[in-house]
Amino acid sequence: MATIEQAGTTAMPPYFGTVLRNGSSGPDSAQVQTWLNGVHTRWPQVPSVSVDGKYGGGTANAVKAFQxxxxxxxxxxxxxxxWNALYAAFADIRGAGEVFCGVTARSGDRGAVVKSMQQKLIRIRQVYTAIASISADGAFGSASAAALKQFQRQFALGIDGAFGRNTFAALAKVYGQVLAGAPTPVLPRYPGLLRQGSTGDSVRCVQSYLSALGSTVPKVTIDGRFGSATTASVRSFQRLARLTEDGKVGPATWSALVMAFNGTLRA
Structure with missing residues (x-):
């Protein structure tokens, strides 16, 4: 029988509260499968399994062997x-910390993996205010997908609203840097000309970056709607940056805004 030290160990992600069993599916099932494969290297009697998020007979048998x-x-x-013992055993072998569950989480999924994603988005939103407010309820709905897209847009990721390996790694890095007090610079691609009447997440980015500049430019609401207040704030920024004061966000103004926002991260 293995001795698994769990004292002081908190599973990452923490247990969600839903028992996983034969017939379950989703990211949490994939997390279990990933951990099982990790402990297989120490305990060969725990069979390796396919990481597909489908909790079938093979996964149930591997769980029984681990138990x-x-x-x-x-x-x-x-x-x-x-859940906690399996994480503790995996962490003892591979090192503590959350690892990619092995499958892409999407809208409609729920559980510990989704809740952990939401919690990270909520924390980094304190710095990256273009990300909309969401709840950490473990349910991957349209609001979570939208917030994830807003994150992906700012860090040069594929903007699909899905939580795959690349987005997991980027979110973990950005979250860690925020906690360390050294936020990661944003790298949003230029979206094309933005002007009064424009809407969408790129407008949210403009408004977020303007807001980070404080009292140096007029205050704006981060709502994704490019109205007169945003136009006035852009004009003010353009004046400070010695750009053409047209109230529109072309490539020069976009680049200057991104640079100015990243400068606030180092302040």
Whole structure:
């Protein structure tokens, strides 16, 4: 029987509260499969499994094998005790920290992986205010997908609103840098000319970056609608940056805004 040290260990992501069993599916099932494959290197009696997010008989048997070596109730289901012990065993082998679950989480999914994503977005939103407010409820709905797109837009990722490997890695990095007090500079691609009447996430970026400049430019609301207040604030910024004062965001103004915002991150 294996001795698994769990004292002081918090699973990453923490257990969501839903028991996983034969027939379950989604990112949390994939997380379990990823952890099982990680402990297989130490305990070969725990079979390796396919990481597909589908909790079938093979995954249930591997969970039973792990529960046997860990001295847990052998039922092939992953409740809080098995979730925490499996993470602790994986972390002891591979190092502590959250790892990509192995499948892309999408709108409609729910669970611990989704809640962890939401919590990170909520925390970094304090710096990157173009990201809309969401709830950390573990349900991947349209609001979470929209917030994820707003994150992806600012860090040169594919803007699909899905939580795949690249977005997981980028969010983990940006989140870690925010916690460390050294936020990551944004790298948004120029979206084309923005002017009064424009709408969308690129406008939210403009408004966010203007807002970060404080009292040096007129205050704007971050709502994704390029109205007269945003036009006035852009004109003010253009005056300070010695750009053409037309109230429109072309490539020169966009680049200057991005640079100015990134400068506030180092302040």
């Amino acid at each position: 046997t070596v860990a001295g847990l109730t052998v039922d092939g289901q992953v409740g809080s005790s098995t």
